[in-house]
Amino acid sequence: MKIKKPSLSFWQIFNMNVGFLGIQFSFGLQQTAVNPIFSFLGAHHEDLPLLNLAGPVTGLIVQPIIGAISDKTWSPRWGRRKPFFLIGAIIGSLCLFAFPFSPALWFAVGLLWILDVGNNMAMEPYRAFVGDKLPNKQLSFGYQMQSLFVGAGIVLANASIFIFQDWFGGAETVEASSGIPKWLYYSFFIGAILSVSTILWSVLKTPEIPPSDEEFNEIKKHNALPLSERIKTPFLEIVDAIKDMPKFMWKLSAVYLFQWYALFVYWQFIAPMFRESMNFDASQALSQAAKMNTTYNVSTIVFALALVPLAVKFGGKKVYVFSLFLTGIAMLSIPYIQDPLLVILPMILFGIGWAAMMGIPYSMVSKIVPQERRGVYMGILNMMIVIPMGIQTVTFGPIVKNLLNNSAVNAIIFGGVFFIIAGVLALRLKQPKSIDEDEREVIPTGGRH
DSSP states (O other), X not given: OOOOOOOXXXXXXXXXXXXXXXXXXXXXXXXXXXXXXXXXXXXXGGGHHHHTTHHHHHHHHHHHHHHHHHHTOOBTTXXXXXXXXXXXXXXXXXXXHHGXXXXXXXXXXXXXXXXXXXXHHHHHHHHHHHHHHSOGGGHHHHHHHHHHHHHHHHHHHHHHHHHHIIIIITTOOHHHHTSOOGGGHHHHHHHHHXXXXXXXXXXXXXXXOOOOHHHHHHHHHHHTSOHHHHHHHHHHHHHHHHHTOOHHHHXXXXXXXXXXXXXXXXXXXXXXXXXXXXXXXXHHHHHHHHHHHHHHHHHHHHHHTTHHHHHHHHOHHHHHHHHHHHHXXXXXXXXXXXXXTTTHHHHHHHHHHHHHHXXXXXXXXXXXXXXXXXXXXXXXHHHHHHHHHHHHHHHHHXXXXXXXXXXXXXXXXXXXXXXXXHHHHHTTOOOOOXXXXXXXXXXXXXXXX
C-alpha cells in the first residue's frame, strides 16, 4: 500500500535542507580555491582539467551505487538516507582540515579524490531524501529550497576567501610565498566544521518516513541474500534502472552534456581568466573569482524560491530553458568586461541560471520515477552530470592548448557557446507528468517547526 506523505511547513522543509549548506561550502571551495591551489603547487593551465578527474570519476561510481544501496536500507534508529550523508560529511570534513597543509601537488590531488568520495556519498542520498519526504505537490519547493542552500554554502565559501585575504593577507602574494597562502587555510577549517554540523542539524531535526509494507518486505528479502548477492545487487539495480529509464531523462542527458561541460570549464578557468583579462596576479585573480562566485550565488539565494511560482505558472521546462540562455549570455560577456565591478551584472544572470539548474531538473525527474527506485535514479541523474565532466577533463586540456591558444579568456567564451547549445537542446524536453497528476503545486508559507 502506498504511503500518503503529509505536506510539510516552510520550516520543516528548511530544516530538512540545512545540511546542504555544509556540503555546498565544500563544493564552493572546490570550485574556487582548489584549482588555484593546484596552480600554487606548480600545475599549468593545460594540467587543470586532468587534475580534476576526481569529480567525475567518484561521482560516476559513488553516487549511483550509494543510491541503489540506500534504496535497500532501513534502520528504525538511523533511517534510510541519513547514515550515508552523515558518513560522507565526516570524510569530507577530515579532508578539508588537511587540504591547506598539502606539501606537494600529488598530495593535494589525492586529497581531492577522497574529498569527492565524501561529498558524493553525502550528496546523492540527500537528493533522494527530499523526494522521499515530500508529496509531489511540494517537490518543486523542496528542491528549490535545496538550491537556495546550494547558493548559500557557496556564497559563504567564496566570501570567506576574499574576507580572510583582506584580513590576514596583507601584502603577501602567491609569487612571494611560493606556496599556499596562510589566509586561505581558515576557509577550509570553517568548511570542515560546517560539513558535519549542518548535516547533524538535518539528521536530528528531520525524521525519515518508514518504508511501506511492500518496500520493507523487499528490504528484508534483500538482507537475507548471501553477501556476494548483496554486493552485486546495486550494480544490477543500476543496469535495470537505466534500461527502464524514462524518455525524458534520455533527452535531459543531452542537455546535461553541454551544460555541465560548460560549468566545469567555468570553474576551472574563471580565476585564470581574470589574470589574463584584467592583468591580475594569482592572488588578486583568486580573490576576484571568489567575489564573482559569491555574487552569482547571492543571486541564486535571492531567486531560488522566486522561481517556484514561475515554474508553477509557466512550467519548469520554460524556466529551465530561459535560465540556460541567461547563463550562456553571462559567460560570453564576462571576458569583455574590464571593470571588476561591472562583472557583477553578468554574474547575476549566471546566478539565476544556477538556481534553476540546481532545482528544476531534480523536481521534474523526482515526479516521474518510482519511490522504490528514487535513490538509484538520482544517482543516474548524477551520472549525467559527471560523464560530461569526465569528458571535459580528458578533452579540454588539448582543446585549450591547441585550439584556444592556451587562453583562459577563450575557454570561458567556449563555455558560453556550450550553454547556448544546451538551451537549444532543452527546447526538445517534453514536460513530464507526475505520478500523482491530481496533486496541485503548493508553496508553504510557514507553520510550526
